[in-house]
Amino acid sequence: MLNAKWLDTFTTLCDIGHFTRTAEVLGMTQPGVSQHLHKLASQVGKPLISKDGKSFTLTPAGEAVLAIGIARRSQERELQDIIQFDDPNVGDISIGCSGSFAMWLYPHLLDWMHQAPELVLRVTAAPHMSIVTSVLDGKFDLGIVSEPINYPRLEAVKFAREELCLIVPQSYAGQKLDLNLLNEIGFVAHPDGYAYADDLFSLNFPEDYKGADRLWIRTFVNQIGQIPIPVAQGLGYTILPKSGVDAFAGKQDLAIIQLPKKRYHDLWIISRKGRSEIARVAALSNLIGRAAQML
16 A cells, blocks of 8 residues: 555655645645655656656656556546535435335335436345444445344434234224134234234233243244235234334225333434434434334
């Protein structure tokens, strides 16, 4: 890796063609310019210039290094242009969230995409730890998680809370259901369903609920979009965040049972520190916050 300062001095020297004027432009002494040139040549392992009195010509190695210096200046100008032209409607942006939240969120993003033809949005459904890891690694610009995180490189903002819902076929709407009746109906299980059952049922049926392993499993589904389908067809009940209900096209065939004690999950937007200052990342974060008020 070439020293950036020495490379800049050498590139400036090649532009100007004179040691003294190069020193004046860079605010250095002439010996300082010569020292940078000598150090850069030592780093490359070959001489960069061939002196002829007060003038000089570039060696083949010098020409190659100059090409690198010019390319680096061009890259720096492009970077500066990008930084100065930080348009919220231009560029790539990625977000990771749970499957149910992804289904609910995506339709809310389409209007923005219509208005921003140069914006590329990537929405990925992933489990909690994968979301955190992908944000840390830079794969996701933003992540949505339902529990606080404690990583020095990440920042987290609580932006909403989401109700955990007991979902039954529409024919059971308004009924008071106990755990025995629910077991007669049968549980439509899914990867997060067991933890949701522990969360919601231990709160509302503290004496009768003995754990998710005691529930009668009617069927198991691991595709988030399909979980409500057997419920809508009267084949069982399930437990999902409200976003999973709202995103289901056939939600008119579902009913949410109002249990005595409600359970909410806080929702957090996470990002690497400083990443949320990028215009399009900030715009997506604000859009999610506004849309989540409807949950």
